[in-house]
Amino acid sequence: MVGSKLLLALIFRTGWEISMKRALAIGLLAAAALAAAPAAPQAEKSEVAKMTLKVGDTAPDFTLLSDGWKTVKLSDYRGKKNVFLAVYVLAFTGG
Amino acid sequence: MSLDSPAANAAFAKQIGVTFPLLSDMNKKMLKSYGILKGYNLHDDTFEWALRANIVIDKQGVIQFVEEGDSAVDPNTALTMCTTLHKKEPAK
Numbered sequence: 001m002v003g004s005k006l007l008l009a010l011i012f013r014t015g016w017e018i019s020m021k022r023a024l025a026i027g028l029l030a031a032a033a034l035a036a037a038p039a040a041p042q043a044e045k046s047e048v049a050k051m052t053l054k055v056g057d058t059a060p061d062f063t064l065l066s067d068g069w070k071t072v073k074l075s076d077y078r079g080k081k082n083v084f085l086a087v088y089v090l091a092f093t094g095g
Numbered sequence: 096m097s098l099d100s101p102a103a104n105a106a107f108a109k110q111i112g113v114t115f116p117l118l119s120d121m122n123k124k125m126l127k128s129y130g131i132l133k134g135y136n137l138h139d140d141t142f143e144w145a146l147r148a149n150i151v152i153d154k155q156g157v158i159q160f161v162e163e164g165d166s167a168v169d170p171n172t173a174l175t176m177c178t179t180l181h182k183k184e185p186a187k
Contacts, residue, residue, distance in 0.1 A: 052130030055161055059152040062125035064096060064118035067104035072118055078156050082180045084173060087131055087148040088097050 059083075096120060098145050120145075131163065149173040153180055 053059070061075045077083050096118035097104065104117035123143065126132040131146045147167045151160035160176040167173075 053158055053161055055158055057158050059156050059158050060128045064120050064125055065101045066116040066118055067101050067108045069101050072116055079154055082154055082177060083152040084177050085150040086170060087145050089145055089147055
């Protein structure tokens with residue numbers, strides 16, 4: 001009787017150990033998946049922010065509003081003037 | 096050019112007395128097509144701002160010079176490019 005009880009305890013114990021190992025593995029997998037998930041959109045974002053134009057490319061045409069609310073097209077300058085385009089963030093701050 | 100409204104640009108133009116047009120891209124179309132819009136995450140939302148950039152486009156509509164980020168704070172390299180382009184023309 002004592003021997004069978006011990007065996008039962010042993011089976012119970014090893015069984016628990018296996019399930020714990022399995023749970024740990026599942027937990028690790030879940031953690032890995034969670035860690036990988038936010039990394040993907042971040043990588044996408046930095047790619048979006050990278051300027052897509054290179055020297056030698058034809059500049060895409062654009063229509064912008066001037067400070068006098070008139071439209072200014074890049075194509076208006078074609079064949080007439082060289083264009084220097086300075087993109088400034090919050091220009092009025094002087095920063 | 097900037098993301099600021101034409102009204103803000105007009106006030107700024109008056110303040111510093113510029114001789115060139117200050118352009119506004121409020122619908123971000125141009126910035127998107129040039130790939131100079133950057134998303135910043137703040138308060139569970141994304142806000143888009145323009146990157147600082149200097150671009151020189153010649154008379155034929157071809158990009159001759161591109162500079163972005165911190166190096167674009169100083170416009171001198173781009174200005175030199177403009178002068179070079181300008182000087183080249185009579186020879187054509």
